[in-house]
Amino acid sequence: MTENSSQTPDALDGLSYEEAREQLVAVVGRLEAGGASLEESLALWERGEALAKRCEEWLEGARKRLAAAREPGNAPE
Numbered sequence: 878m879t880e881n882s883s884q885t886p887d888a889l890d891g892l893s894y895e896e897a898r899e900q901l902v903a904v905v906g907r908l909e910a911g912g913a914s915l916e917e918s919l920a921l922w923e924r925g926e927a928l929a930k931r932c933e934e935w936l937e938g939a940r941k942r943l944a945a946a947r948e949p950g951n952a953p954e
Contacts, residue, residue, distance in 0.1 A: 889927055890931075892928075893935075894932060894935035894936070897928050897931040897932050897935070898932055900924075900928050901925055901929055901932060904921050904924055904925040904928060905925060907921055908921050908922065908925070
């Protein structure tokens with residue numbers, strides 16, 4: 878596995894959306910390619926789930942910021 882795949886879930890908090898998405902795409906690619914052992918496949922799956930959650934957190938934060946910006950009185954002049 879790559880050095881990024883050994884990061885703990887807490888280490889994912891420091892990833893930008895783009896970094897998390899890039900790593901998620903790599904994990905999916907490795908799973909789709911096959912050839913990994915069952916143990917490695919499970920670890921990749923778990924990492925993919927954690928990365929997907931991190932991406933969702935970023936997107937939810939962006940949604941909240943947009944909603945706040947659209948509220949009356951918050952629009953730029």
